Amino acid sequence: MTGRKFTVQGTNNGFTCGHCGAEVRPLANGSVRNHCPVCLHSKHVDLQPGDRACTCHGDMVPVGVEQSGKKGWIIVHRCARCGFEGRNKAALDDPEQPDDWDALIKLSRPKL
Ligand SMILES: [Zn+2]
Ligand SMILES: [Zn+2]
Structure with missing residues (x-):
């Protein structure tokens, strides 16, 4: 197939969360926001990270958090469709829409 063009949008656009419907704005510091600050999905x-090259488009469910000395809090996501696990830096210090601390803390508790 020829002549077909994909429109590549900037990776730092805001988006509407597919899980809770929150309007998510880009990070104030210019980094790519890849998860919802409200539900962390x-x-x-x-x-x-940031290449938007995966065609899975499954829901990435937050399954845990890790604390890394240099990077701060890292949210561990697992794709509900394909099982892929990814790690995303939490954006707790964003002045516009910081990640929800309570939601993050809930993830840090071991699940029974
Ligand atoms: Zn959400
Ligand atoms: Zn997937």
């Missing part, structure tokens, strides 16, 4: 759209 994400979408499986990246092969490499």
Whole structure:
């Protein structure tokens, strides 16, 4: 197939959360926001962070958090469709829409 063009949008656009419907704005510091600050869900759209090259588009469910000394809090996501696991830095210090601390803390508790 020839002549078919894909429109590649900037990766730092805001989006509407597919899980809770929150209007999510880009990070104030210019980094790519890849998860919802309200429910912490994400979408499986990246092969490499920010490239939007994955066609799975499954729901990335937050399954845990890790604390890394240098990077701060890392949210662990697992794709509900294909089982892919990814890690995303939490954006707790964003002045516009910081990640919900309570939602993050809930993830840090071990599930029984
Ligand atoms: Zn959400
Ligand atoms: Zn997936």
